[in-house]
Every structure is written in C-alpha cells, then in structure tokens.
Amino acid sequence: MDTMGELIRVGITGQGGFMGSHLYNYLGTKENDINRINFERSYFENEIALQEFVKSCDVIVHIAAMNRHEDEQVIYDTNVGLVQKLIAACETTNSTPKIIFSSSTQEERDNLYGKSKRDGRQLLENWASKTGAEVTSLLIPNVFGPFGKPNYNSFIATFCYKIINNETPTIINDSLVNLIYINELSEVFYNEIISEEKENIKSFVVPHTSSRKVSEILELLKEFKVQYVDHGQVPKVDLQSFELDLFNTFTSFIPKAYFPRKFTKHTDNRGAFVEIMRAGTAGQSSYSTTVPGITRGNHYHTRKVERFAVISGKASIKLRKIDSDEVIEYILDGTEPAYVDMPIWYTHNITNIGDTELITLFWINEPYNPEDADTYFVEV
Template sequence: MKKIGITGQKGFVGSHLYNTLGLRPEDFERVNFEKEYFEIPEKMDEFVQQCDVIVHLAAMNRHPDHEVIYASNVELVKKLTDSLERTCSKAHVLFSSSSQEEKDNLYGKSKKEGREILASWAGKSGGTFTGMIVPNVFGPFGKPNYNSFVATFCYKLTHGETPVIDNDGEVKLIYVGELVQEIIRQIENGETSDAYEVSHTSVNKVSEVLAKLENYKKLYFDNGEIPVLESKFDLNLFNTFRCYFDMKDHYPVQFTQHTDPRGAFVEVIRLGIGGQCSFSTTVPGITRGNHFHTRKIERFAVIKGKALIQLRKIDTDEVLDFYLDGTDPAYVDMPVWYTHNIKNIGDEELYTIFWINEPFNPEDADTYFLEV
C-alpha cells in the first residue's frame, strides 16, 4: 500500500484525486495535507516523512498581479523541496505543470521553473520525479472565473447570466477524471520523467463548447430532457454542467400531469440517449440507496406515496433534503460525486421510477456505498 499526500488537496484537481484514491483503500492510504503546512516547516516535514508519494498540485492560477502568481508558485515548490531535503526523503514526487509552459506568461514560467527545481532535487537526492505537463482541465466543481472557461460558462448559464467569448480559439482539453486516472497510472508506474506530456482527450473551439452548454441549458436545465450525448466528451461536459445548479432552488422539479376522467398521465423522462428504467416499491420507514456515482446520470421520480430524497457531496457535510409526494409527482436528478438515498416517510407503499443512463454492469458498476 502506497501512502500518498496531495498538496492542494482541497483544490479542483486535488479534491478529485483525493476522492478517487479513496475508492481504492486496499491500494492507497491518503496522508492528509493542510495548506498551513507550507508556513510551518515542522508540519511540512512531518507530512513529507509520512509519504511514499507526493503529488504537488498547490498553485495560484489567477491574480491581478501576474508577478504575485509567479512568486507564489515558485515559493511553494521551494518550500516543498526544502522539506524533501531536510527529511532526506526518497518519495516519488509528481508535479502538475501546464501546457502554458511554452507561452510568454508568468504563470507558465512559474510552472516550468517549479518543474525544473523538483527535477534537480530528484537528480541530486536519488528521488523519483514525474513532471506532468497538463493541458486545460475541466470538470465538476471547478471554480468559475478561476479554473476553467467551462466552469465559468456553466455557472453563468445556470445563474441567469450570459457567457461572453473573449477569444474563440481551439482549446485542447482533458476531463478532470481522465487526468486523475493518468496521475494514478504514473503513481503505479513509479518511473522518473522530467517532462511527461499528458495527452489531451478532445480539441474544441470555445464557441462549440458554449453551443453544447447552451443546448444543455435549453433541454435539460429548463425542461428536464436528457440531451443527445454522442461522445465521451459530451457525457463529461454534461456531467460538469449538472454540478453548477443551485439544487435547493432547482429541485424537486414538478411533472406536468395530464388528467381526464380515466385518471392522470405523466411523462417521466424524455431522452436523447438510452439507459435503464426501473420501478420499485418501498414499505414505510425503509431507506434505499446511500451510494454515489462518478459518471452515471440518474433520476428518481416519485409517483405514489411520500418520500425524502437526500443528497450530500461526498467531501462536504451539508445534506440537501427534498420532500416529494406522489399526489404532486416530481423528480430529483443525482449529480456525480453526490451520495444519495430515498426514504419512505409516509404510511403507504412508496412507488418510485428510477432511470439511469447505462444498464447495470456488476463488473463496472460505478456505484460506491456511502451514508448520506
């Protein structure tokens, strides 16, 4: 079992890596890191001494003064290197640099210089170093106006604002989940590579990305329809988009009922993709679920009885409660990385329709059990 520490553990890529490592407790032990350790050499040394592997992700991406970005990023690398030297560490250090290394800006310069400092440490100490040069990263929970233009567009479209394109160029992109898997592969390989270029997984014009997101807003955010998702990029972009809702305001979404003397008709879901639709009954007092998914799209639709649906983003404490009643049918969709459950809180059987975008495969279930 490898003991792995992540500087920038609570950041965009860091949190995804930390949570994904947690899905393999038999292979990896996570060593906790707090950003205050950079200012306390004793704490930094204690952290470094525990680690077989250190993934250095802590960095400043944006600041009005670019000199501040440069100085901050280089200083963080030097503080880590100083600790590695003080503790005589032989850890495998992985560093996330950027494809902006070759551009004439101080952020790119800071990443290149940081990579070279750590490569020099490894050469002198006999440590292992992987300098990863990473393309533009997007995915769930990125900060708008900070991590990615995709995050900015998603936030604006779901909060009544209008995205603006500053430069409609082609952008090489990688989904954060794909990057995390590449980092894990490099951890498992355990080989030195001073300048390893991580391959992008898609190339898109900014306007093409925005057009897809605007379509998701129209079909899904406004009308609850699952759009056509023709590629893995489309699925990843859609799952990213779904994580920017203000869920307390958005859910539960009421269905449109069509009634006549025979009874009522309700359309549960309109699809541009396939998937699996299932039906369950739940006796009073029973709770189903308490699991999360990392890629699947899922809808819970209550058609009879009273239910409490609960969601919690797995690295937070806030629990979102949604009360649904079959007399006024409604649904809640489950974002990726949110553990969720459904409980019958009524006195009669609860009838629920579940839809998920891919049939259940026990060999690749993408279902991880965790209490809400």
C-alpha cells in the same frame, strides 16, 4: 511501487482545490491500492506540519499553485515558493518521496505562470538529481470538470456559471482548445502513482482527449440549458463522450434549490397520466417499491446521470457531496409526482417516510454492468 502488497501512502498538495479535490476523491475509489494522507493548506505556513506530511508519504502529488492574479509576479513568486518549501521539508527530514508535479502545457509560453511551472520543475529535478528521489512532471492541457471555480479554473466553468444564472458569456478568442476531463486526468495521475518503473527524472505531455472551438462548447452549453433546465429533458449525451463529460460539468453548477421538479399531471374521469422521462439518449428504466421506514441507496456515481421519480407514497431523498458534511434533503409526495436528478460525486439515498408503500421510478443513462458498476457505497 506496491511490491509488498502494502497500500501506497499518497498526499496531495492543493487537496482542497479543483484538481486536488477531484484526485483525492478519485483515489478514494482505489482503496485496495491507496492510503490517502490528508493535506491542509495551512501546512505551507507551518514547517513542522509540512515536515510531518512529507515524512508520511510514499508519493506526493504537488498540485498546489496559484493560477490567476492581477499581478503576474505574485503568481510566479507563490508557485516557485511552494516548490521551495516542499523541497526544504524533504531535505530537513531526509525524506525522498516520489513527487509527481502538476505542470502545464503553458510552460513554453511567455507568461509568468508558465515560467513558474518551468522553474518549479527545474528545482524539483535538481533535488531529485542530488538525492536519487523520483520526480515525474506532467504537462497538462486545459482541464475541465464539475465544481470548478468560475473566472478561475477554466472558461468552461465560467460559461456554465453564467448560463445557469441567465448571464451572457462572451468569447474573447474563438480558438480550438485542447481539453482533458478531470476524471481522465485523475486516472493519469493514478497510473503514475502506482507505476513501478524506476526513473529518476521523467516528464511527459498528458495527451488531450478532445479538441473543440470555444464557440462550439458555448453552443452545447446553451442547448443543455434549454433542454435540461428549461424543459427537464436529458440531452443526447453518448456514453464515454465529451458531451457527457460537459453535461456532468454543466449540471454541477445548477443550484440545489432547482429540485425537486414537479411533473405535469393530467387527470380525467379515467384517472391520471404523468410523463416521467424524456431523453435524447438511451438508458435503463426501473422501479422499486419500498416499505415504510426503509432506506435504499447510500452510494454515489462518478459518471452516471440518474433520475429518481416518486409517483406514489412519501419519500425523503438525501444527498451529500462525498468530501462535505452538508446534507441536502428533498421531500417528495406521490400526490404531486416529482423528480430529483442525482449529481455525480454526491452519495444519495431514498427513505420511505410515509405509512404506505413507496413507488419510485428510476432512469439511468447506462444499463447496469456489474463489471463496471460505477457505484461506490458511502453513507449519506
């Protein structure tokens, strides 16, 4: 599609939801290819705004949908209605953006959510047949990842929330579940966005990347709680593994008030001893010195687990989720050594706010690789 070297203008309906916000943020790391067109939920209630939106896009990823409601008919009517509004806006403006439709492997199930996806896809394909536009439908398995809504997006989000809040999750059906991590799904969407294949109508099942029993996932999450929350130890999470993705999902539910965590300081007539890091996984340790008034960092990661430990001097550590204006600040003082772990998708920095040299120890779960740094620079 990007034949002239111009940026592809991409809009995402449902930009504020779980899948939509992750995709929006993921596309923000692809600024050489993608120009993100902002979408607001209110556009579906404002014909003019929706028409302006569709005219502005080369590609629309249609994710907006209702997943759960007490009345299944409301789910069906809402989801089909959103597709109808999107098509109407395209027809009114004679716009033919490529539409990538987020469907579900539940299409074939006997429920109104699955039927809403199946019928929505049919409407889009009929529109594509009439206009010559491109429509690609992705049939997506169960999706999990950070910042999901408990009791709505996935049972994993519900389990994480309950375990963090010392509640007991219940297993209704201990089945084998096919799963895909949200970063992996965002990559599938991205590859479809930049694809230059010209197919009028296409649909495919997005392959799942892991299969786990519900009870197996619950046991892993309970173990994360014991090791990480209760004892400050990073569990064994191999690089590019389901366990690492699950761990990053789990930690996103930890309240920000959990940090900073004070170290245990052992002092005798020789001086002091502090254990900085205990982990069941390999990683890279380093340290920095920072002169007063200087700030380091202002970047975020999408997969890395990282710990900042202040052992001497006084520091301000600031975090901001990249799609939020809220800044979280922690003040650490080396007289009481403490650490803060950096959540993924949060840009972060550290500033020496004292009048002496600041010494900070860093641990990260993978050695730095300049070819795949997973480091994106954004001011806090």
